[in-house]
Amino acid sequence: MKKLLIIALIAFSMTAKAQITFEHTYPNLTSGFLKPINLGPSGKKYAIIDTAQIQLYNLNHSLFRSITFPITTKSNGGNVILITENLFDNDSTNIEYLINDYNYTGSVKIFREDGTLLFDEPNAWAFYPIVILTNPIAPFWTPILMTDSGAKMILYKNDGSFKIYGLPGIIPSCCCGEGSNYTGNYMNQENSFNYEIRNYPNPSLEQTTIEYNLPKGINQGEIVFYNLQGVEIKRFKVDNTFNSLIISTSDIAAGTYYYQLQTTGQSSAGKKMVVIK
Structure with a gap:
Protein backbone atom coordinates (compact mmCIF):
# COMPACT_ATOMS: atom_id res chain seq x y z
CA MET A 1 0.00 0.00 0.00
CA LYS A 2 2.84 2.37 0.88
CA LYS A 3 4.55 1.64 -2.45
CA LEU A 4 1.33 2.39 -4.33
CA LEU A 5 1.00 5.72 -2.52
CA ILE A 6 4.59 6.70 -3.41
CA ILE A 7 4.04 5.74 -7.06
CA ALA A 8 0.84 7.79 -7.14
CA LEU A 9 2.61 10.85 -5.69
CA ILE A 10 5.44 10.56 -8.24
CA ALA A 11 2.96 10.23 -11.08
CA PHE A 12 1.04 13.30 -9.85
CA SER A 13 4.28 15.31 -9.61
CA MET A 14 5.30 14.37 -13.16
CA THR A 15 1.84 15.26 -14.48
CA ALA A 16 1.92 18.65 -12.73
CA LYS A 17 5.34 19.51 -14.18
CA ALA A 18 4.19 18.52 -17.67
CA GLN A 19 1.43 21.12 -17.73
CA ILE A 20 1.70 24.46 -19.53
CA THR A 21 1.50 27.16 -16.85
CA PHE A 22 0.60 30.82 -17.38
CA GLU A 23 3.22 33.17 -15.92
CA HIS A 24 2.78 36.80 -16.86
CA THR A 25 1.25 39.27 -19.31
CA TYR A 26 3.17 42.28 -20.60
CA PRO A 27 1.04 45.25 -21.71
CA ASN A 28 0.11 45.91 -25.32
CA LEU A 29 3.37 46.80 -27.09
CA THR A 30 2.02 49.00 -29.88
CA SER A 31 5.38 50.67 -30.49
CA GLY A 32 7.75 47.81 -29.74
CA PHE A 33 8.19 44.11 -29.15
CA LEU A 34 9.47 41.59 -26.61
CA LYS A 35 12.18 38.99 -27.14
CA PRO A 36 14.29 36.72 -24.90
CA ILE A 37 18.01 37.53 -24.79
CA ASN A 38 21.16 36.32 -23.06
CA LEU A 39 23.11 39.29 -21.66
CA GLY A 40 26.12 37.21 -20.62
CA PRO A 41 27.19 37.25 -16.94
CA SER A 42 23.75 38.45 -15.80
CA GLY A 43 22.06 35.63 -17.67
CA LYS A 44 18.85 35.41 -19.67
CA LYS A 45 16.34 38.25 -19.66
CA TYR A 46 13.20 39.42 -21.40
CA ALA A 47 13.88 42.56 -23.46
CA ILE A 48 11.12 45.01 -24.38
CA ILE A 49 12.42 47.34 -27.07
CA ASP A 50 10.60 50.35 -28.52
CA THR A 51 11.55 53.63 -30.19
CA ALA A 52 12.73 55.26 -26.95
CA GLN A 53 14.20 52.64 -24.63
CA ILE A 54 15.13 49.08 -23.73
CA GLN A 55 13.53 47.54 -20.67
CA LEU A 56 15.10 44.35 -19.34
CA TYR A 57 13.16 41.99 -17.10
CA ASN A 58 14.35 39.05 -15.04
CA LEU A 59 12.83 35.64 -15.65
CA ASN A 60 10.54 36.24 -12.66
CA HIS A 61 9.30 39.34 -14.61
CA SER A 62 10.75 41.90 -12.19
CA LEU A 63 12.46 44.91 -13.80
CA PHE A 64 16.24 44.41 -14.16
CA ARG A 65 17.32 47.54 -16.04
CA SER A 66 15.81 50.40 -18.07
CA ILE A 67 17.97 52.02 -20.77
CA THR A 68 16.98 55.19 -22.64
CA PHE A 69 18.27 55.66 -26.19
CA PRO A 70 20.55 58.72 -26.61
CA ILE A 71 19.28 59.09 -30.19
CA THR A 72 15.83 59.09 -31.78
CA THR A 73 15.17 55.79 -33.50
CA LYS A 74 12.94 55.45 -36.53
CA SER A 75 11.71 51.93 -35.95
CA ASN A 76 9.69 50.07 -33.34
CA GLY A 77 12.78 48.51 -31.81
CA GLY A 78 13.72 46.44 -34.83
CA ASN A 79 16.95 48.38 -35.27
CA VAL A 80 18.39 47.17 -31.94
CA ILE A 81 20.40 44.23 -33.23
CA LEU A 82 22.15 42.98 -30.07
CA ILE A 83 22.18 43.67 -26.33
CA THR A 84 25.09 42.25 -24.32
CA GLU A 85 27.43 42.77 -21.38
CA ASN A 86 30.70 41.31 -22.61
CA LEU A 87 30.98 41.51 -26.39
CA PHE A 88 31.79 45.10 -27.32
CA ASP A 89 34.18 45.78 -24.43
CA ASN A 90 35.82 43.89 -21.55
CA ASP A 91 33.73 45.54 -18.81
CA SER A 92 30.87 43.20 -17.90
CA THR A 93 29.46 45.72 -15.38
CA ASN A 94 27.97 47.72 -18.25
CA ILE A 95 25.39 46.81 -20.86
CA GLU A 96 26.12 47.66 -24.48
CA ILE A 110 27.21 50.87 -30.42
CA PHE A 111 26.29 52.53 -27.11
CA ARG A 112 26.87 51.82 -23.45
CA GLU A 113 23.81 51.96 -21.23
CA ASP A 114 24.90 55.40 -19.93
CA GLY A 115 24.75 56.80 -23.47
CA THR A 116 28.50 56.67 -24.21
CA LEU A 117 29.10 56.11 -27.92
CA LEU A 118 31.62 53.26 -28.43
CA PHE A 119 31.42 52.84 -32.19
CA ASP A 120 29.97 54.68 -35.19
CA GLU A 121 30.13 53.55 -38.82
CA PRO A 122 28.18 55.78 -41.26
CA ASN A 123 26.64 54.55 -44.53
CA ALA A 124 26.49 51.00 -43.19
CA TRP A 125 24.07 48.26 -42.20
CA ALA A 126 24.60 45.69 -39.45
CA PHE A 127 22.59 42.95 -41.07
CA TYR A 128 22.19 41.13 -44.31
CA PRO A 129 19.69 38.42 -45.23
CA ILE A 130 20.38 34.72 -45.25
CA VAL A 131 18.12 31.74 -45.69
CA ILE A 132 17.63 29.52 -42.66
CA LEU A 133 17.66 25.86 -43.59
CA THR A 134 14.76 24.94 -41.33
CA ASN A 135 12.61 27.86 -42.50
CA PRO A 136 13.72 29.00 -45.95
CA ILE A 137 11.01 31.63 -46.38
CA ALA A 138 11.93 33.67 -43.27
CA PRO A 139 14.65 36.34 -43.55
CA PHE A 140 17.25 36.35 -40.76
CA TRP A 141 20.38 38.41 -40.25
CA THR A 142 23.73 37.53 -38.80
CA PRO A 143 25.94 40.62 -38.34
CA ILE A 144 28.10 38.99 -35.66
CA LEU A 145 29.60 35.53 -35.52
CA MET A 146 32.10 33.65 -33.40
CA THR A 147 35.22 32.32 -35.14
CA ASP A 148 38.38 30.49 -34.11
CA SER A 149 40.08 33.91 -33.90
CA GLY A 150 37.38 35.62 -31.85
CA ALA A 151 34.11 37.45 -32.42
CA LYS A 152 33.68 39.23 -35.75
CA MET A 153 31.24 41.93 -36.83
CA ILE A 154 30.33 42.17 -40.52
CA LEU A 155 28.89 45.44 -41.82
CA TYR A 156 27.42 45.98 -45.26
CA LYS A 157 28.33 49.35 -46.82
CA ASN A 158 26.20 51.34 -49.24
CA ASP A 159 28.86 51.01 -51.94
CA GLY A 160 28.36 47.22 -51.92
CA SER A 161 31.47 46.43 -49.87
CA PHE A 162 31.66 44.61 -46.53
CA LYS A 163 33.71 45.69 -43.52
CA ILE A 164 34.83 43.14 -40.93
CA TYR A 165 35.71 44.15 -37.37
CA GLY A 166 37.24 42.10 -34.57
CA LEU A 167 35.42 42.45 -31.25
CA PRO A 168 37.14 42.29 -27.84
CA GLY A 169 34.59 40.14 -26.04
CA ILE A 170 32.63 36.94 -26.58
CA ILE A 171 29.14 36.22 -27.82
CA PRO A 172 26.79 34.97 -25.09
CA SER A 173 25.46 31.47 -25.59
CA CYS A 174 22.20 31.37 -27.50
CA CYS A 175 18.85 32.03 -25.90
CA CYS A 176 15.70 30.53 -27.42
CA GLY A 177 17.13 30.39 -30.93
CA GLU A 178 18.69 33.85 -30.71
CA GLY A 179 22.17 32.40 -31.03
CA SER A 180 21.43 31.37 -34.61
CA ASN A 181 21.36 35.08 -35.49
CA TYR A 182 24.67 35.88 -33.81
CA THR A 183 26.89 32.84 -34.00
CA GLY A 184 26.50 32.11 -37.67
CA ASN A 185 25.09 28.61 -37.17
CA TYR A 186 22.93 29.03 -40.25
CA MET A 187 25.43 30.63 -42.58
CA ASN A 188 25.19 27.59 -44.84
CA GLN A 189 22.88 28.47 -47.72
CA GLU A 190 22.42 25.08 -49.31
CA ASN A 191 18.70 25.79 -49.61
CA SER A 192 19.36 28.97 -51.59
CA PHE A 193 19.22 27.88 -55.21
CA ASN A 194 20.47 29.49 -58.39
CA TYR A 195 18.16 32.52 -58.53
CA GLU A 196 18.86 35.95 -59.93
CA ILE A 197 16.90 38.81 -58.38
CA ARG A 198 17.51 42.52 -57.77
CA ASN A 199 15.59 45.79 -57.63
CA TYR A 200 16.11 49.35 -58.81
CA PRO A 201 16.01 52.16 -57.91
CA ASN A 202 17.14 51.35 -54.41
CA PRO A 203 16.30 53.31 -52.27
CA SER A 204 12.90 53.76 -53.93
CA LEU A 205 10.41 56.57 -53.48
CA GLU A 206 7.13 55.56 -55.15
CA GLN A 207 7.90 52.42 -57.14
CA THR A 208 10.67 49.94 -57.80
CA THR A 209 11.41 47.38 -60.49
CA ILE A 210 12.26 43.81 -59.46
CA GLU A 211 14.33 41.95 -62.05
CA TYR A 212 14.33 38.17 -61.68
CA ASN A 213 15.28 34.97 -63.47
CA LEU A 214 13.75 31.67 -62.41
CA PRO A 215 16.08 28.64 -62.27
CA LYS A 216 16.12 26.25 -65.19
CA GLY A 217 13.08 23.99 -65.17
CA ILE A 218 11.06 26.29 -62.88
CA ASN A 219 8.13 28.07 -64.54
CA GLN A 220 6.39 29.87 -61.69
CA GLY A 221 7.24 31.49 -58.39
CA GLU A 222 6.38 34.28 -55.98
CA ILE A 223 8.26 37.39 -54.88
CA VAL A 224 7.62 37.94 -51.17
CA PHE A 225 8.41 41.04 -49.11
CA TYR A 226 9.08 41.12 -45.35
CA ASN A 227 9.65 43.83 -42.80
CA LEU A 228 12.52 43.67 -40.29
CA GLN A 229 10.48 41.57 -37.88
CA GLY A 230 10.01 38.89 -40.56
CA VAL A 231 6.33 39.75 -41.11
CA GLU A 232 5.16 39.32 -44.69
CA ILE A 233 3.83 42.56 -46.21
CA LYS A 234 3.48 41.82 -49.94
CA ARG A 235 3.41 38.80 -52.24
CA PHE A 236 3.35 38.70 -56.06
CA LYS A 237 3.08 35.72 -58.41
CA VAL A 238 5.59 35.66 -61.30
CA ASP A 239 6.37 33.31 -64.19
CA ASN A 240 8.71 32.99 -67.16
CA THR A 241 6.58 35.22 -69.38
CA PHE A 242 8.48 38.26 -68.10
CA ASN A 243 11.68 38.81 -66.16
CA SER A 244 10.75 41.98 -64.29
CA LEU A 245 7.97 43.25 -62.04
CA ILE A 246 7.13 46.89 -61.26
CA ILE A 247 5.60 47.38 -57.82
CA SER A 248 4.33 50.47 -56.03
CA THR A 249 5.94 51.39 -52.73
CA SER A 250 3.61 54.31 -52.05
CA ASP A 251 1.58 52.20 -49.60
CA ILE A 252 4.68 51.01 -47.68
CA ALA A 253 6.06 53.00 -44.75
CA ALA A 254 9.58 54.36 -45.06
CA GLY A 255 12.14 51.86 -43.84
CA THR A 256 14.17 48.78 -44.74
CA TYR A 257 12.58 45.62 -46.12
CA TYR A 258 13.73 42.31 -47.54
CA TYR A 259 12.38 40.32 -50.44
CA GLN A 260 13.08 36.93 -51.95
CA LEU A 261 11.99 34.77 -54.85
CA GLN A 262 10.21 31.59 -53.76
CA THR A 263 9.20 28.48 -55.67
CA THR A 264 7.93 25.12 -54.46
CA GLY A 265 10.38 23.94 -51.78
CA GLN A 266 13.05 26.46 -52.82
CA SER A 267 13.86 30.11 -52.18
CA SER A 268 16.49 32.68 -53.03
CA ALA A 269 18.65 34.50 -50.54
CA GLY A 270 16.94 37.68 -49.37
CA LYS A 271 17.69 41.07 -50.90
CA LYS A 272 17.43 44.44 -49.17
CA MET A 273 15.05 47.18 -50.33
CA VAL A 274 14.97 50.65 -48.76
CA VAL A 275 11.83 52.79 -49.07
CA ILE A 276 12.08 56.55 -48.56
CA LYS A 277 9.35 59.19 -48.32
Missing part, protein backbone atom coordinates in the same frame (compact mmCIF):
# COMPACT_ATOMS: atom_id res chain seq x y z
CA TYR A 97 23.79 47.52 -27.46
CA LEU A 98 24.13 47.84 -31.22
CA ILE A 99 21.71 50.05 -33.14
CA ASN A 100 21.30 50.20 -36.90
CA ASP A 101 20.04 53.78 -37.31
CA TYR A 102 17.57 53.74 -40.19
CA ASN A 103 17.93 56.89 -42.21
CA TYR A 104 18.38 57.26 -45.94
CA THR A 105 21.99 56.11 -45.81
CA GLY A 106 22.09 53.96 -42.67
CA SER A 107 24.60 53.94 -39.83
CA VAL A 108 25.75 51.45 -37.20
CA LYS A 109 26.23 52.66 -33.63
Whole structure:
Protein backbone atom coordinates (compact mmCIF):
# COMPACT_ATOMS: atom_id res chain seq x y z
CA MET A 1 0.00 0.00 0.00
CA LYS A 2 2.84 2.37 0.88
CA LYS A 3 4.55 1.64 -2.45
CA LEU A 4 1.33 2.39 -4.33
CA LEU A 5 1.00 5.72 -2.52
CA ILE A 6 4.59 6.70 -3.41
CA ILE A 7 4.04 5.74 -7.06
CA ALA A 8 0.84 7.79 -7.14
CA LEU A 9 2.61 10.85 -5.69
CA ILE A 10 5.44 10.56 -8.24
CA ALA A 11 2.96 10.23 -11.08
CA PHE A 12 1.04 13.30 -9.85
CA SER A 13 4.28 15.31 -9.61
CA MET A 14 5.30 14.37 -13.16
CA THR A 15 1.84 15.26 -14.48
CA ALA A 16 1.92 18.65 -12.73
CA LYS A 17 5.34 19.51 -14.18
CA ALA A 18 4.19 18.52 -17.67
CA GLN A 19 1.43 21.12 -17.73
CA ILE A 20 1.70 24.46 -19.53
CA THR A 21 1.50 27.16 -16.85
CA PHE A 22 0.60 30.82 -17.38
CA GLU A 23 3.22 33.17 -15.92
CA HIS A 24 2.78 36.80 -16.86
CA THR A 25 1.25 39.27 -19.31
CA TYR A 26 3.17 42.28 -20.60
CA PRO A 27 1.04 45.25 -21.71
CA ASN A 28 0.11 45.91 -25.32
CA LEU A 29 3.37 46.80 -27.09
CA THR A 30 2.02 49.00 -29.88
CA SER A 31 5.38 50.67 -30.49
CA GLY A 32 7.75 47.81 -29.74
CA PHE A 33 8.19 44.11 -29.15
CA LEU A 34 9.47 41.59 -26.61
CA LYS A 35 12.18 38.99 -27.14
CA PRO A 36 14.29 36.72 -24.90
CA ILE A 37 18.01 37.53 -24.79
CA ASN A 38 21.16 36.32 -23.06
CA LEU A 39 23.11 39.29 -21.66
CA GLY A 40 26.12 37.21 -20.62
CA PRO A 41 27.19 37.25 -16.94
CA SER A 42 23.75 38.45 -15.80
CA GLY A 43 22.06 35.63 -17.67
CA LYS A 44 18.85 35.41 -19.67
CA LYS A 45 16.34 38.25 -19.66
CA TYR A 46 13.20 39.42 -21.40
CA ALA A 47 13.88 42.56 -23.46
CA ILE A 48 11.12 45.01 -24.38
CA ILE A 49 12.42 47.34 -27.07
CA ASP A 50 10.60 50.35 -28.52
CA THR A 51 11.55 53.63 -30.19
CA ALA A 52 12.73 55.26 -26.95
CA GLN A 53 14.20 52.64 -24.63
CA ILE A 54 15.13 49.08 -23.73
CA GLN A 55 13.53 47.54 -20.67
CA LEU A 56 15.10 44.35 -19.34
CA TYR A 57 13.16 41.99 -17.10
CA ASN A 58 14.35 39.05 -15.04
CA LEU A 59 12.83 35.64 -15.65
CA ASN A 60 10.54 36.24 -12.66
CA HIS A 61 9.30 39.34 -14.61
CA SER A 62 10.75 41.90 -12.19
CA LEU A 63 12.46 44.91 -13.80
CA PHE A 64 16.24 44.41 -14.16
CA ARG A 65 17.32 47.54 -16.04
CA SER A 66 15.81 50.40 -18.07
CA ILE A 67 17.97 52.02 -20.77
CA THR A 68 16.98 55.19 -22.64
CA PHE A 69 18.27 55.66 -26.19
CA PRO A 70 20.55 58.72 -26.61
CA ILE A 71 19.28 59.09 -30.19
CA THR A 72 15.83 59.09 -31.78
CA THR A 73 15.17 55.79 -33.50
CA LYS A 74 12.94 55.45 -36.53
CA SER A 75 11.71 51.93 -35.95
CA ASN A 76 9.69 50.07 -33.34
CA GLY A 77 12.78 48.51 -31.81
CA GLY A 78 13.72 46.44 -34.83
CA ASN A 79 16.95 48.38 -35.27
CA VAL A 80 18.39 47.17 -31.94
CA ILE A 81 20.40 44.23 -33.23
CA LEU A 82 22.15 42.98 -30.07
CA ILE A 83 22.18 43.67 -26.33
CA THR A 84 25.09 42.25 -24.32
CA GLU A 85 27.43 42.77 -21.38
CA ASN A 86 30.70 41.31 -22.61
CA LEU A 87 30.98 41.51 -26.39
CA PHE A 88 31.79 45.10 -27.32
CA ASP A 89 34.18 45.78 -24.43
CA ASN A 90 35.82 43.89 -21.55
CA ASP A 91 33.73 45.54 -18.81
CA SER A 92 30.87 43.20 -17.90
CA THR A 93 29.46 45.72 -15.38
CA ASN A 94 27.97 47.72 -18.25
CA ILE A 95 25.39 46.81 -20.86
CA GLU A 96 26.12 47.66 -24.48
CA TYR A 97 23.79 47.52 -27.46
CA LEU A 98 24.13 47.84 -31.22
CA ILE A 99 21.71 50.05 -33.14
CA ASN A 100 21.30 50.20 -36.90
CA ASP A 101 20.04 53.78 -37.31
CA TYR A 102 17.57 53.74 -40.19
CA ASN A 103 17.93 56.89 -42.21
CA TYR A 104 18.38 57.26 -45.94
CA THR A 105 21.99 56.11 -45.81
CA GLY A 106 22.09 53.96 -42.67
CA SER A 107 24.60 53.94 -39.83
CA VAL A 108 25.75 51.45 -37.20
CA LYS A 109 26.23 52.66 -33.63
CA ILE A 110 27.21 50.87 -30.42
CA PHE A 111 26.29 52.53 -27.11
CA ARG A 112 26.87 51.82 -23.45
CA GLU A 113 23.81 51.96 -21.23
CA ASP A 114 24.90 55.40 -19.93
CA GLY A 115 24.75 56.80 -23.47
CA THR A 116 28.50 56.67 -24.21
CA LEU A 117 29.10 56.11 -27.92
CA LEU A 118 31.62 53.26 -28.43
CA PHE A 119 31.42 52.84 -32.19
CA ASP A 120 29.97 54.68 -35.19
CA GLU A 121 30.13 53.55 -38.82
CA PRO A 122 28.18 55.78 -41.26
CA ASN A 123 26.64 54.55 -44.53
CA ALA A 124 26.49 51.00 -43.19
CA TRP A 125 24.07 48.26 -42.20
CA ALA A 126 24.60 45.69 -39.45
CA PHE A 127 22.59 42.95 -41.07
CA TYR A 128 22.19 41.13 -44.31
CA PRO A 129 19.69 38.42 -45.23
CA ILE A 130 20.38 34.72 -45.25
CA VAL A 131 18.12 31.74 -45.69
CA ILE A 132 17.63 29.52 -42.66
CA LEU A 133 17.66 25.86 -43.59
CA THR A 134 14.76 24.94 -41.33
CA ASN A 135 12.61 27.86 -42.50
CA PRO A 136 13.72 29.00 -45.95
CA ILE A 137 11.01 31.63 -46.38
CA ALA A 138 11.93 33.67 -43.27
CA PRO A 139 14.65 36.34 -43.55
CA PHE A 140 17.25 36.35 -40.76
CA TRP A 141 20.38 38.41 -40.25
CA THR A 142 23.73 37.53 -38.80
CA PRO A 143 25.94 40.62 -38.34
CA ILE A 144 28.10 38.99 -35.66
CA LEU A 145 29.60 35.53 -35.52
CA MET A 146 32.10 33.65 -33.40
CA THR A 147 35.22 32.32 -35.14
CA ASP A 148 38.38 30.49 -34.11
CA SER A 149 40.08 33.91 -33.90
CA GLY A 150 37.38 35.62 -31.85
CA ALA A 151 34.11 37.45 -32.42
CA LYS A 152 33.68 39.23 -35.75
CA MET A 153 31.24 41.93 -36.83
CA ILE A 154 30.33 42.17 -40.52
CA LEU A 155 28.89 45.44 -41.82
CA TYR A 156 27.42 45.98 -45.26
CA LYS A 157 28.33 49.35 -46.82
CA ASN A 158 26.20 51.34 -49.24
CA ASP A 159 28.86 51.01 -51.94
CA GLY A 160 28.36 47.22 -51.92
CA SER A 161 31.47 46.43 -49.87
CA PHE A 162 31.66 44.61 -46.53
CA LYS A 163 33.71 45.69 -43.52
CA ILE A 164 34.83 43.14 -40.93
CA TYR A 165 35.71 44.15 -37.37
CA GLY A 166 37.24 42.10 -34.57
CA LEU A 167 35.42 42.45 -31.25
CA PRO A 168 37.14 42.29 -27.84
CA GLY A 169 34.59 40.14 -26.04
CA ILE A 170 32.63 36.94 -26.58
CA ILE A 171 29.14 36.22 -27.82
CA PRO A 172 26.79 34.97 -25.09
CA SER A 173 25.46 31.47 -25.59
CA CYS A 174 22.20 31.37 -27.50
CA CYS A 175 18.85 32.03 -25.90
CA CYS A 176 15.70 30.53 -27.42
CA GLY A 177 17.13 30.39 -30.93
CA GLU A 178 18.69 33.85 -30.71
CA GLY A 179 22.17 32.40 -31.03
CA SER A 180 21.43 31.37 -34.61
CA ASN A 181 21.36 35.08 -35.49
CA TYR A 182 24.67 35.88 -33.81
CA THR A 183 26.89 32.84 -34.00
CA GLY A 184 26.50 32.11 -37.67
CA ASN A 185 25.09 28.61 -37.17
CA TYR A 186 22.93 29.03 -40.25
CA MET A 187 25.43 30.63 -42.58
CA ASN A 188 25.19 27.59 -44.84
CA GLN A 189 22.88 28.47 -47.72
CA GLU A 190 22.42 25.08 -49.31
CA ASN A 191 18.70 25.79 -49.61
CA SER A 192 19.36 28.97 -51.59
CA PHE A 193 19.22 27.88 -55.21
CA ASN A 194 20.47 29.49 -58.39
CA TYR A 195 18.16 32.52 -58.53
CA GLU A 196 18.86 35.95 -59.93
CA ILE A 197 16.90 38.81 -58.38
CA ARG A 198 17.51 42.52 -57.77
CA ASN A 199 15.59 45.79 -57.63
CA TYR A 200 16.11 49.35 -58.81
CA PRO A 201 16.01 52.16 -57.91
CA ASN A 202 17.14 51.35 -54.41
CA PRO A 203 16.30 53.31 -52.27
CA SER A 204 12.90 53.76 -53.93
CA LEU A 205 10.41 56.57 -53.48
CA GLU A 206 7.13 55.56 -55.15
CA GLN A 207 7.90 52.42 -57.14
CA THR A 208 10.67 49.94 -57.80
CA THR A 209 11.41 47.38 -60.49
CA ILE A 210 12.26 43.81 -59.46
CA GLU A 211 14.33 41.95 -62.05
CA TYR A 212 14.33 38.17 -61.68
CA ASN A 213 15.28 34.97 -63.47
CA LEU A 214 13.75 31.67 -62.41
CA PRO A 215 16.08 28.64 -62.27
CA LYS A 216 16.12 26.25 -65.19
CA GLY A 217 13.08 23.99 -65.17
CA ILE A 218 11.06 26.29 -62.88
CA ASN A 219 8.13 28.07 -64.54
CA GLN A 220 6.39 29.87 -61.69
CA GLY A 221 7.24 31.49 -58.39
CA GLU A 222 6.38 34.28 -55.98
CA ILE A 223 8.26 37.39 -54.88
CA VAL A 224 7.62 37.94 -51.17
CA PHE A 225 8.41 41.04 -49.11
CA TYR A 226 9.08 41.12 -45.35
CA ASN A 227 9.65 43.83 -42.80
CA LEU A 228 12.52 43.67 -40.29
CA GLN A 229 10.48 41.57 -37.88
CA GLY A 230 10.01 38.89 -40.56
CA VAL A 231 6.33 39.75 -41.11
CA GLU A 232 5.16 39.32 -44.69
CA ILE A 233 3.83 42.56 -46.21
CA LYS A 234 3.48 41.82 -49.94
CA ARG A 235 3.41 38.80 -52.24
CA PHE A 236 3.35 38.70 -56.06
CA LYS A 237 3.08 35.72 -58.41
CA VAL A 238 5.59 35.66 -61.30
CA ASP A 239 6.37 33.31 -64.19
CA ASN A 240 8.71 32.99 -67.16
CA THR A 241 6.58 35.22 -69.38
CA PHE A 242 8.48 38.26 -68.10
CA ASN A 243 11.68 38.81 -66.16
CA SER A 244 10.75 41.98 -64.29
CA LEU A 245 7.97 43.25 -62.04
CA ILE A 246 7.13 46.89 -61.26
CA ILE A 247 5.60 47.38 -57.82
CA SER A 248 4.33 50.47 -56.03
CA THR A 249 5.94 51.39 -52.73
CA SER A 250 3.61 54.31 -52.05
CA ASP A 251 1.58 52.20 -49.60
CA ILE A 252 4.68 51.01 -47.68
CA ALA A 253 6.06 53.00 -44.75
CA ALA A 254 9.58 54.36 -45.06
CA GLY A 255 12.14 51.86 -43.84
CA THR A 256 14.17 48.78 -44.74
CA TYR A 257 12.58 45.62 -46.12
CA TYR A 258 13.73 42.31 -47.54
CA TYR A 259 12.38 40.32 -50.44
CA GLN A 260 13.08 36.93 -51.95
CA LEU A 261 11.99 34.77 -54.85
CA GLN A 262 10.21 31.59 -53.76
CA THR A 263 9.20 28.48 -55.67
CA THR A 264 7.93 25.12 -54.46
CA GLY A 265 10.38 23.94 -51.78
CA GLN A 266 13.05 26.46 -52.82
CA SER A 267 13.86 30.11 -52.18
CA SER A 268 16.49 32.68 -53.03
CA ALA A 269 18.65 34.50 -50.54
CA GLY A 270 16.94 37.68 -49.37
CA LYS A 271 17.69 41.07 -50.90
CA LYS A 272 17.43 44.44 -49.17
CA MET A 273 15.05 47.18 -50.33
CA VAL A 274 14.97 50.65 -48.76
CA VAL A 275 11.83 52.79 -49.07
CA ILE A 276 12.08 56.55 -48.56
CA LYS A 277 9.35 59.19 -48.32
